[in-house]
Amino acid sequence: xxxxxxxxxxxxxxxxxxxxxxxxxxxxxxxxxxxxxxxxxxxxxxxxxxxxxxxxxxxxxxxxxxxxxxxxxxxxxxxxxxxxxxxxxxxxxxxxxxxxxxxxxxxxxxxxxxxxxxxxxxxxxxxxxxxxxxxxxxxxxxxxxxxxxxxxxxxxxxxxxxxxxxxxxxxxxxxxxxxxxxxxxxxxxxxxxxxxxxxxxxxxxxxxxxxxxxxxxxxxxxxxxxxxxxxxxxxxxxxxxxxxxxxxxxxxxxxxxxxxxxxxxxxxxxxxxxxxxxxxxxxxxxxxxxxxxxxxxxxxxxxxxxxxxxxxxxxxxxxxxxxxxxxxxxxxxxxxxxxxxxxxxxxxxxxxxxx
Numbered sequence: 154x155x156x157x158x159x160x161x162x163x164x165x166x167x168x169x170x171x172x173x174x175x176x177x178x179x180x181x182x183x184x185x186x187x188x189x190x191x192x193x194x195x196x197x198x199x200x201x202x203x204x205x206x207x208x209x210x211x212x213x214x215x216x217x218x219x220x221x222x223x224x225x226x227x228x229x230x231x232x233x234x235x236x237x238x239x240x241x242x243x244x245x246x247x248x249x250x251x252x253x254x255x256x257x258x259x260x261x262x263x264x265x266x267x268x269x270x271x272x273x274x275x276x277x278x279x280x281x282x283x284x285x286x287x288x289x290x291x292x293x294x295x296x297x298x299x300x301x302x303x304x305x306x307x308x309x310x311x312x313x314x315x316x317x318x319x320x321x322x323x324x325x326x327x328x329x330x331x332x333x334x335x336x337x338x339x340x341x342x343x344x345x346x347x348x349x350x351x352x353x354x355x356x357x358x359x360x361x362x363x364x365x366x367x368x369x370x371x372x373x374x375x376x377x378x379x380x381x382x383x384x385x386x387x388x389x390x391x392x393x394x395x396x397x398x399x400x401x402x403x404x405x406x407x408x409x410x411x412x413x414x415x416x417x418x419x420x421x422x423x424x425x426x427x428x429x430x431x432x433x434x435x436x437x438x439x440x441x442x443x444x445x446x447x448x449x450x451x452x453x454x455x456x457x458x459x460x461x462x463x464x465x466x467x468x469x470x471x472x473x474x475x476x477x478x479x480x481x482x483x484x485x486x487x488x489x490x491x492x493x494x495x496x497x498x499x500x501x502x503x504x505x506x507x508x
Contacts, residue, residue: 198244199458210253210447214253225416225418225442226417233251249450250449250450251448253445254448255385257381257442261374265374276394278293291309296310296341300341312341337357383440385442389407395434422440449462465495
């Protein structure tokens with residue numbers, strides 16, 4: 154009898170332990186589910202804050218346009234909209250940041266000449282410590298153009314569908330303008346090819362990671378901007394390329410404008426330094442900012458929300474040809490009524506802009 158009672162007691166204790174474990178597991182899953190659901194409820198609130206922060210950035214840009222008539226460089230004061238506006242979030246527990254980049258400091262991908270693009274690829278191919286052979290850039294240019302054109306006539310050192318069909322994972326050329334940087338992974342020569350290691354891997358290494366040349370290309374070229382390059386915000390790599398072989402001119406431009414104006418940015422394209430630079434390349438340059446990339450990040454606890462936007466000044470858009478993200482559509486009645494000072498060329502929520 155005592156042995157039976159002991160067995161029953163052990164069974165009851167084991168059952169209690171099992172139920173306790175199950176209850177704890179159920180409570181953990183319930184808490185996780187509540188946190189997951191609460192993030193989506195918070196997201197609407199964070200979304201409101203993100204668009205409010207975007208309006209802060211637009212307001213700061215517009216105020217500088219009204220006061221100074223021209224936007225030259227972030228050092229004017231519009232580079233940090235939150236500090237300039239001194240507007241905190243309505244909810245003290247919310248944190249937000251704004252990254253504002255002058256997209257017009259980049260070369261339009263669709264507007265660069267063959268000569269300049271071949272020269273650019275040749276410089277990348279030569280690396281920093283070797284002589285530049287201008288012929289080294291031609292295969293990359295030919296492959297790039299064959300990728301975009303609609304015909305099947307292969308350039309001297311390019312590649313058409315016949316080449317791509319013979320790959321391990323075959324595909325076809327799109328026959329249209331390249332639309333994002335990741336697309337270069339598919340183009341002959343830009344990604345690493347183990348069968349031709351010395352003729353490939355310009356933008357992507359053997360492991361698939363981006364090379365320094367891809368980073369420089371991203372920082373210097375744009376799929377959204379179609380106008381002259383704002384020399385004030387051009388990357389150091391791009392400025393050096395625009396200066397050609399004149400290292401002294403490159404150093405002079407980095408030091409700022411000629412004269413004693415005291416401004417750290419160029420205001421006049423007639424500046425002797427810029428006039429000298431224009432003789433080296435056929436890329437159009439300017440001293441004004443017209444297109445802006447805005448990244449807004451809003452967080453509250455573990456919940457976060459990101460907003461990416463490309464903004465173009467309305468007056469500048471009228472004189473620029475249509476490009477990716479710049480299809481000229483009529484303004485809505487509401488937009489016309491409030492006279493929003495910028496055109497939204499592209500906008501994404503919680504994802505990177507597709508470029």
